[in-house]
Amino acid sequence: MKLKPSFRTAVLTALLVAAVVPVLVIGLITLAIERRNLSDHVGATNLTLARSIAREVSGSLREPHGFIEHIGKVTDREGGNAREQAKRLLEEVRVIGLFESVYLMDPNGRVADVAFARNVQASPRDYLGMDLSRLPVLRETLANGNISRSSVFLSSATGDPAVMFAAPAGKGAVVGTLGLRVLSRIAEQVKPDNGGTVIIVSSAGKIIGHTDNTLVQRQTDLGGMEIVRAGLAGRAGTHIYAVDGVERLGSVVRIPETGWLVIVEVPLAKALAPVKRVETIFWFATAATILLALLLALAGRAVVLRPVTALVASAGEISLGNYDFSLPPASFSEINELVESFRAMTDAVRVREGELHDRNEEIAMAEEELRQQLDEYQLSQDHLSESEERYRLLVESSPDAIVIHCAGVYVFANPAALRLYGADRPEQLLGRQLTDFVHPDSRKVVAERIKHLYDERRPVPLCEQQIVRLDGTVVDVDVIGIPLTYNGQPAVQVVLRDITERKEAEEEVRRLNAELEQRVKERTILLETANRELESFSYSVSHDLRAPLRHIDGFSAMLMEDCCESLPETATSYLEKIKSASRRMGQLIDDLLDLSRVSRSAMRRERVDLSRLVRELALEYEEAHPARKVTFEIDDGVVVEGDPLLLRVALHNLLDNAWKYTGKKDSAHIRFGETIIHGERAIFVSDDGAGFDMRYVDKLFGAFQRLHSAEEFEGTGVGLATVQRIAMRHGGRAWAEGEEGNGATFYLSIP
Structure with missing residues (x-):
């Protein structure tokens, strides 16, 4: 039975509702209006900022657009100096770095001339004659004769987003690759005052501009967000959404020229912070109002409900069978009438109670017998119903x-x-x-x-x-x-x-197995062909390039011997430089051949005592250079599983590197050993020589990459690339740590 509230509770509740509800309703409506107005204000501010950023992004693309168009128009002019003017413009590209690269294309889509920005590590000679006719932006320009722009892609040179511009240039075209790092700089410089973030999104829904550059380089996809879908559909506006569990208020604008989006978002909590302060004040006032109303209601209830309370106590006595209850004190006329009614009811109940007592005893006996029979029947029906229901649910579901x-x-x-x-x-x-x-x-x-x-x-x-x-x-x-x-x-x-899907899956597995076997055969044939071509190239380098170098060195020596007295001093110096350059070229050929052999030589694994190898190499250095004061510290018992010849080459290059870069010290120290770094076992060679700047550590293990000039320290820049290649062939890696003037440590992990 549902309990009804007491009269006391009803009076108290009525007083509280009358005092609190108007305050609460008016306050909540006011808070909702303020929240809506503040949200609209922040959204309008962000939308204005997004439109401003969109105009700035469009403006940043006009200069490269116009520059590419200008190169095309210069090349299209008739006259002998058009080509020279185009070359000067390409040189400007390399100097000012507006574009990562610019290509002059002939009518067949092949590179006729090329220029790279200074921060792009590439040789123009490698691109001359390259066929780029399959580039969509080039094909579009050659087809319609207008300047075109590609969709956004990740630049292989910088790892940043980029776009290509293509413009007609004579019978061919000019193509420029524009890095979009400027979008992240715009997002960083033009930040909202309330701690918000500016995001620039491509027409494919991926981030191309953000204060966090890692999100840009990962090409984080936002295409699934409602605000991005609305923006790509051309609906500028403000949206509320959640990112990583945090609600945000974002405004989006579409850039008409590119189809990109500019999103300005702020955390919803920061945007609505002023309303939160008003809300706190409101709830404090509401609590004070409730407390005051409660005190007034309790005081009023004590005065109004005293007679009612006495009457309730008398009614309790009647319910317990005590019909001689005490009358409450005189009170309101309605309560006095209720007392008289209670007295009449008590007399009637006393008479009826005796009559009902006898009949209840008879009914109780019959009821108990019937209840037992019903319980037994109901139990059997319940079991049957449960069984049928379980079967029905099992079959239907x-x-x-x-x-x-x-x-x-x-x-x-x-x-x-x-x-x-x-x-x-x-x-x-x-x-x-x-x-x-x-x-x-x-x-x-x-x-x-x-x-x-x-x-x-x-x-x-x-x-x-x-x-x-x-x-x-x-x-x-x-x-x-x-x-x-x-x-x-x-x-x-x-x-x-x-089982149709299972049958199809089994058939697909059989088909894929057959296709895999065929691919393995084809890849094996391609690999064997590539190895034969590499061996042929290595033979050509070894024999065909050495003869001209020997001639250059030999004839330079003969010229110095036969005509030494008649040659001026500058000519003798030039001949010495020619001989030195031919020797460096020969060393470079040897290093390239070593790197090629490391990549294609057959691997054999066995236990190799690296400590013994390092001692042998150290002894060779000391015997070859007895004037040098170098202390070797070599740990014992450094043993790995690997190819002994390749590991000897790697250790020779690491020790040679340490020996070379400690050459300017009166007394040097070189150490070899093993250590554990982040749970990975690694061997190392450290020295206290010239060291290097850690900002350029990524260049160390690339072929022909040098952090010191040839005049300062000799070398070809291939040795560390060979070390990295040997580590990768063993399933490991190589890395380095150093500091300018305080030496370097090179690590090699061999699983």
């Missing part, structure tokens, strides 16, 4: 098709069976013969299984067969049959499971 047939005719089908047979309602299956849906190839097996089910009355094992759906399509299924009784007649319950 089963993902497998379940049908029942009597004498070969369907009499029941669950929802999964209707889906399997392609039926919209049960009447399409019920009453039809089982054999109507059995594929001819499976009819013999089905007939034998049905005979076994009806004759033996035992389940048949799971098997595969084919059925025919209502639309005539054939479906592979797993089938199991169980005999049962349906409406007093022998019947069979059949469970079917669609």
Whole structure:
């Protein structure tokens, strides 16, 4: 029975509601209006800022657009100096760095001339004659004769987003690659005052401008966000959404010229901070109002409800059988009338109570007997209902098709069976013969299984067969049959499971295995061909390039010997430089051949004592340079699994590097050992020589990359690239740490 509130509670509640509800309603409405107004104000401010940024982004693209167009127009002029003017413009590209690269293309889409910005490590000679006719932006310009712009892509030179501009240039075209790092600088410089963020998104929904450059380089995809979809559809406006569990208020504007989006977002909590302060004041005032109303209500209740309380106590005595209750003091006329009514009711109840007591005893005995019978019946019905309900839910919710047939005719089908047979309602299956849906190839097996089910009355094992759906399509299924009784007649319950996807998956696996075997054969042939071509190239480098170098060195020496007295001093110096350059060229060829051999030589793994190898190499250095004062510190017992020849080459290059860069010290120290870094075992070679600037550590292990000039320290820049290649062939890696003037440490991990 639901309890009703007391009169005391009702009076108290009425007073509280009358005092608090108006304050609460007015305050909540005011807070909602203020929240809406502040949200609209912040959204309008962000939208204005987004439009301003969109104009700035458009303006940043006009200069490169005009520059590429100007190069095309200069090249298109008739006259002998048009080509020279184009070359000067390409030189300006390299100097000012507006573009990462600019290509002059002939009518066939091949590179006729090229210029790179200073921060791009590339040789123009490698690109001359390159076929770029498949570039969409080039093809578009050559087709329509207008300047074109590509979609955003990641530059292979800088790792930043970039776009290409293409403009007609004579019968060919000029193509420029423009880095978009400027978008991140705009996002960093033009930040909202309330701690917001500026995001620039490409027409593909990916971040191309952000204060966090890692999000730009990862090309973080925002295409699934509602604000991005609305912006790409051309609907500028303000949206509320959540990012990483934090609600944000964002405004989006689409840049018409590019289709890119500018999003200005701020955390919703910061945007609505002024409303939060007002809300705190409001709730404090509301609490004070409730407390004051509660005190006034309690004081009023004590005065108004004293007679009522006495009457309630008297009613309690009556409920306990005490009909001689004490009357409450005189009070309001309505309460006095209620007291008289209680007295009359008490007299009537006293008389009726005696009569009912006798009849209740008789009824109680009959009721107890009937209750026992009903309990037994209800228990049996509950068990039966629970069993039927469990079976019904199991059959209807089963993902497998379940049908029942009597004498070969369907009499029941669950929802999964209707889906399997392609039926919209049960009447399409019920009453039809089982054999109507059995594929001819499976009819013999089905007939034998049905005979076994009806004759033996035992389940048949799971098997595969084919059925025919209502639309005539054939479906592979797993089938199991169980005999049962349906409406007093022998019947069979059949469970079917669609295995079409499993069959298709098995066929796909067989097809993929065959395709994989064919790819392995093709890749093996390509690898063997590449190795043969590499060996041929190495032979050509070794024999065809050394002869000219020997001639240059030999004839320079002969010229110095035969004409030394007649040559001026500057000529002798030039000949010395020629001989030195030919020797460096020879060393460079040797290093390249070593790097090539490291990449293609056969690997063999065995236990290699690196401590012993380092001692042998150290002894060779000390014997070859007895005047040097170098102390070697070599840890014992450094043993790895690897190719002994390749590991000796790697250690030789690392020790040679340490020996070379400590050459300007009177007394040097070189150490070899092993250590554990972040759970990874690594061997190391450290020195106290010239060291290097860690800002350029990424260049150390690239071929021909040097952090010191050849006049300061000799070398070709191939040795550390060879070390990195050997580490990778062993499944490991190489890295370095150093400081200018305080030496360097080179690490090599060999799993």
